[in-house]
Amino acid sequence: MAHQIQQMAYVGEIPWHGLGNELTPQQPIEVWAEQSGMSFQILETPVRFLAESVGPLGSIKTFADQKVLYRSDTQDALSVVSNRYQIVQPCEVLEFYRDLTEVAGYELETAGVLKGGKKFWALARTGQSSALKGNDVVQGYLLLATSCDGTLATTATPTTVRVVCNNTLTIAVNGAVSAIKVPHNTRFDAHAVKQQLGIAVSQWDGFMYRMRTLAERKVKSHEAMAYFLRVLCEVDPNSSDLTNLTNERALAKVQSLYDGQGRGSELEAAKGTAWGLLNAVTEYVDHERRARSPEYRLDSAWFGQGAVIKQRALDTALKLVA
Template sequence: MAHLVETMAYVGDTPWHGLGNQLSEHQPIEVWQREAGMNWSIESSDVRFVTGTGNIGAIHAFPDQKVLYRSDTKEPLSVVSARYQVVQPLEILEFYRDLTEVGGFELETAGVLKNGRKLFALAKTGQSAALKSKDTVNGYLLLATACDGTLATTAQFTSVRVVCNNTLQIALGDGTGAVKVPHRSQFDAQAVKRQLGIAISSWDAFIARTKALAERKVSDSAAEAFLRRVLNYSTPNVADRDALAVNERAIKAVGQLYAGRGKGADLASASGTAWGLLNAVTEYADHHRRARSNDHRRDAAWFGAGATLKQKAWDEALKLVV
């Protein structure tokens, strides 16, 4: 099956799809640009169309739209409005230059998805905390963009639980969890960093909540109720659009992860706790949820339905410790 990943570079363990160029630590942005396959730019051209047939056809321009294409392969990426603001591959990496050179961040993964339609980079912030049983959680900053209309340029703090590599978005002070710049606006890296704060306040608040979740014991009935709240969905019944159904298959799968099959489920921080419930959902979304490929699952876990499911689980878990 074809991968979403076009090119990628990484530091440390082999990433989720088993591909990419491995780098040693503390490489400069220029090396990341080359090894991640991000050493090209997004170019644009007016949309043109042909009327008539044969030798008498005429070429016309449509100035309200433009075609985006890769500078290296000339492969078309998308058709967008003339007002569309492009974010270049190098801009994604340059966002991290000062953070890695003087801010203590370390790039861990960067790459190109869908032939260049989506770009991302993930850096370790240097923030880390241990719950009971040395259940370690590390902080990351993810920046991604797309030129096919599927994603605004998005910067978000993300946590990764080491024992199982589960990811969870860290909510910022305003509760949104991410800074999003629509492509009708110019991407201003410094403004995004100011909005993010690049500070420890969000991390400290997040860790305080995770520790509370790890201390909160949950009964079997409460766990069942939690899963049914999280794993429900709107039915396609036209006559009753507000009706909810429950994904019984998902409940069974997540329940088994929580009961001991999940990575780290037997740790004191997770066994029978709200933290364990939350991580059963995040492991399901990140590693087990049905998808066309591991790439599609990770894409959904970062930006799509998987991310939405994990946010829902986080919100419901916090209600258990109020």
């Protein structure tokens, strides 16, 4: 399959890859499950192997310490995990949002399946929204994602989306990412996670206050280059040898995004500010960074190296206003 995304559903604008089933707003969870490709179950069976023995077929043995996870609809194998591995079903990810959408004013915006069912997610708008100078609007979201191959704990992440460019950024409180992670050797308790998230989501105003301070912080050209060197190359521009940088393409790209080519880079809040620096990096990671496909870029931007770069960009930007 050419795409990592096997199936997804969305409300609103067509996603970056042009794939997915478009839904009208306020659809029930059951419709989301069917249209997002998340209506299957993850089943398990003991690991079995064929041992050499007398006779043409040998003998089938069971390895009790591990189990195979597979899809109920296609019977495709997904992973081999230990017997301690706690499965989170695709329906549990969507059910997490049922009361949030029916009572708390959340609205599902995308949900889907990556890597043939090994990873799946749902993203909902929380209803929180703030505008920086020049009507630079930032909205609050909640991302819940998990895997069944050990690559991702079940993770609930308060996230912001900058409307003008769809850049995503994980909310961080006092320098720490506010994501709630449940490892797969622990049972996923949706109620307990929501209780923990209540604290993180309540930090919206504090986080947006910090973003406003970034929008007020004017940046000189040498500060901008120093920032990009620290974030993308992880070097100290004051002490390192800068003659053999390996990430020159990325440096040139983020500089151009910051200097006016980025979506929203000419808005008052971003032009020549630390907020503009941060968004040049997030736009690069979310939309421009080299990847085998847009789906691989999404996977990285939310769960992998791209997410690490964006967190470093936020931490480095906040140091400018400390």
